[in-house]
Amino acid sequence: MRHLLLSTLLILSPAAVAADHADGAEFAIAIHGGAGTITRANLSAEQEAAYEAKLTEAINAGYAVLESGGTSMDAVVAAVTIMEESPLFNAGRGAVYTFDGEHELDASIMDGATREAGAVAGVKTVKSPITLARAVMENSVHVMLSGEGAEEFSRLQGLEQVENSYFNTPARYQQLEAARAKLGEQPDKQAYLNLDQRYKYGTVGAVARDKAGNLAAATSTGGMTAKRWGRVGDSPIIGAGTWADNESCAVSATGHGEYFIRYQVAADICNRMKYQDLDVYTAGDTVIHDVLLPAGGTGGVIIVDKDGRVHLPFNTEGMYRASRQANQTIEVAIYKD
Ligand code: ASP
Numbered sequence: 001m002r003h004l005l006l007s008t009l010l011i012l013s014p015a016a017v018a019a020d021h022a023d024g025a026e027f028a029i030a031i032h033g034g035a036g037t038i039t040r041a042n043l044s045a046e047q048e049a050a051y052e053a054k055l056t057e058a059i060n061a062g063y064a065v066l067e068s069g070g071t072s073m074d075a076v077v078a079a080v081t082i083m084e085e086s087p088l089f090n091a092g093r094g095a096v097y098t099f100d101g102e103h104e105l106d107a108s109i110m111d112g113a114t115r116e117a118g119a120v121a122g123v124k125t126v127k128s129p130i131t132l133a134r135a136v137m138e139n140s141v142h143v144m145l146s147g148e149g150a151e152e153f154s155r156l157q158g159l160e161q162v163e164n165s166y167f168n169t170p171a172r173y174q175q176l177e178a179a180r181a182k183l184g185e186q187p188d189k190q191a192y193l194n195l196d197q198r199y200k201y202g203t204v205g206a207v208a209r210d211k212a213g214n215l216a217a218a219t220s221t222g223g224m225t226a227k228r229w230g231r232v233g234d235s236p237i238i239g240a241g242t243w244a245d246n247e248s249c250a251v252s253a254t255g256h257g258e259y260f261i262r263y264q265v266a267a268d269i270c271n272r273m274k275y276q277d278l279d280v281y282t283a284g285d286t287v288i289h290d291v292l293l294p295a296g297g298t299g300g301v302i303i304v305d306k307d308g309r310v311h312l313p314f315n316t317e318g319m320y321r322a323s324r325q326a327n328q329t330i331e332v333a334i335y336k337d
Helices: 002-007 014-020 045-067 072-084 129-139 147-156 170-183 187-192 257-262 265-276 280-295
Strands: 028-036 105-111 116-123 144-146 204-209 215-221 242-244 249-255 299-305 318-325 331-335
Touching: 028 045, 028 072, 028 249, 028 299, 045 072, 045 204, 045 318, 045 331, 072 105, 072 129, 072 204, 072 215, 105 129, 105 242, 116 129, 116 147, 129 147, 129 215, 144 147, 204 249, 204 299, 215 242, 215 249, 242 265, 249 257, 249 265, 249 280, 257 265, 257 280, 265 280, 265 299, 280 299, 299 318
Parallel strands: 116 144
Antiparallel strands: 028 204, 028 318, 105 116, 105 215, 204 215, 242 249, 249 299, 318 331
């Protein structure tokens, strides 16, 4: 199975991916499963294969929607839902722990054709936060719901609820213990503590362009390990962690959320394309490498532009990612090189 799978995958460096996608495509999809200290040294062959298999399953699900003429909105939700159900990623099932040993999940979604958006923050019993974010967009007059109100809306919508313990996993609990030990040294300065990136990242996201030329973006996360006081990161914030505009691009981000909020990363990339007429590679690289990194912000983004070009820039050692353009092979990659 592993042999079969790997023989159908092309593991490419970001540069190769960028070069490959200089031409646009009628439809395209890209996904991420988080960025951070992801190196060959700290991932076993089994873990690597598990991530590759799940990324492949998710991108295939989204691609199938697009290929059959479905919408970019349906495609990004299909891909993100699969990753939410996997314990491998810090979203849904595999969400990280808060300082108090619970899970608080955030998600957002945006429709590039209409600029409609939906987001939820700090939900504890919603099995699929991305499905709830979509329901907020489609079935409420609001863009963002949080906490108990969001839970109530979820119940009214008939969405699946679970116990908070559904999100418990031993690996994430170990990360909490390690992070708590480190935070004990300086508990009131969490956002600025230089925690090991392993404690923070693993968000999932998807961006797509469909045959009709409509863009969509979706992001779902458990946030940052050991977060406190109802902390909300960039993932549910439209413009920071998620953005889609048919006139420029669709972006989903992963990384140190506080920086992505302050630099409005997702919207900044698309607006550079729109107002400065930059191509997707220049706009994405400028924000991730020349703006965010010097400021101290680590992470990455996945981008599909209005013509179906794909770019996946990140400034960390790795980012779980995959992309597929119309009639092209799947590309799955984890490391920087
Ligand atoms: N951006 C997320 C947050 O800050 C974390 C991540 O991408 O893993 O909540």
